[in-house]
Amino acid sequence: xxxxxxxxxxxxxxxxxxxxxxxxxxxxxxxxxxxxxxxxxxxxxxxxxxxxxxxxxxxxxxxxxxxxxxxxxxxxxxxxxxxxxxxxxxxxxxxxxxxxxxxxxxxxxxxxxxxxxxxxxxxxxxxxxxxxxxxxxxxxxxxxxxxxxxxxxxxxxxxxxxxxxxxxxxxxxxxxxxxxxxxxxxxxxxxxxxxxxxxxxxxxxxxxxxxxxxxxxxxxxxxxxxxxxxxxxxxxxxxxxxxxxxxxxxxxxxxxxxxxxxxxxxxxxxxxxxxxxxxxxxxxxxxxxxxxxxxxxxxxxxxxxxxxxxxxxx
Numbered sequence: 001x002x003x004x005x006x007x008x009x010x011x012x013x014x015x016x017x018x019x020x021x022x023x024x025x026x027x028x029x030x031x032x033x034x035x036x037x038x039x040x041x042x043x044x045x046x047x048x049x050x051x052x053x054x055x056x057x058x059x060x061x062x063x064x065x066x067x068x069x070x071x072x073x074x075x076x077x078x079x080x081x082x083x084x085x086x087x088x089x090x091x092x093x094x095x096x097x098x099x100x101x102x103x104x105x106x107x108x109x110x111x112x113x114x115x116x117x118x119x120x121x122x123x124x125x126x127x128x129x130x131x132x133x134x135x136x137x138x139x140x141x142x143x144x145x146x147x148x149x150x151x152x153x154x155x156x157x158x159x160x161x162x163x164x165x166x167x168x169x170x171x172x173x174x175x176x177x178x179x180x181x182x183x184x185x186x187x188x189x190x191x192x193x194x195x196x197x198x199x200x201x202x203x204x205x206x207x208x209x210x211x212x213x214x215x216x217x218x219x220x221x222x223x224x225x226x227x228x229x230x231x232x233x234x235x236x237x238x239x240x241x242x243x244x245x246x247x248x249x250x251x252x253x254x255x256x257x258x259x260x261x262x263x264x265x266x267x268x269x270x271x272x273x274x275x276x277x278x279x280x281x282x283x284x285x286x287x288x289x290x291x292x293x294x295x296x297x298x299x300x301x302x303x304x305x306x307x308x309x310x311x312x313x314x
Contacts (some may be wrong), residue, residue: 172218
């Protein structure tokens with residue numbers, strides 16, 4: 001199952017760091033941009049090659065030290081078909097390097113539409129009697145706010161194709177409180193969603209004791225994260241918000257169970273654009289090395305805080 005493979009990678013690499021691949025063209029090293037713009041003009045095809053070169057180098061630098069990457073589809077989709085081609089190439093390359101690939105797509109719609117999303121991203125699409133994989137990632141992020149029926153359409157591929165999903169429960173953005181913290185029947189909305197996720201989780205339990213149905217829980221709300229840990233004990237958390245969004249290791253350790261497992265922590269800008277930090281003195285052609293150094297620093301920071309609490313998974 002997806003979750004068993006992920007936990008095995010976490011233990012082998014002694015890391016619960018997920019590298020978010022959110023390529024912002026204006027922050028990608030200028031020499032990469034100039035190379036492809038000179039060859040192909042200021043075109044979307046040139047952008048595809050820039051995104052590919054940049055992402056490939058990041059993956060080459062981090063694949064041995066992290067269990068997973070999380071390409072955010074919007075940063076590719078904004079460049080149309082060429083951007084989506086780069087997304088697919090990056091996902092497949094990461095898979096070839098043995099990484100778990102979490103497609104950050106945040107899809108969720110009425111039943112038939114959700115099924116089409118599931119077919120395209122974690123399942124397969126029927127073409128003239130044959131099944132073909134379009135993007136072939138290991139797991140996706142899913143928006144549950146259309147209700148239970150949008151989630152169940154992903155379950156068939158999760159169970160039959162050994163894939164996974166991370167359901168948005170409590171997100172890291174400041175305005176999440178406008179809806180997710182509203183109360184109904186004495187419960188917060190995010191608590192109601194957590195109970196839904198916990199119920200689905202029991203249908204996809206792996207040998208490791210955790211489920212391939214996970215939850216997105218923002219690190220910027222540590223108290224809520226601790227509460228959600230009790231509501232979803234078998235659910236793996238995908239935790240954004242470390243670093244650039246302000247959360248620190250002492251905030252996110254509440255998302256882990258006593259066994260030191262139960263959460264993977266995402267960082268995007270702080271890793272892939274680490275070379276831009278003025279106090280680090282990296283050259284732009286060292287952006288890959290800078291990303292590796294940042295990922296190692298983050299891994300050690302989280303592990304040291306888990307060790308202090310006796311939550312050792314290694």
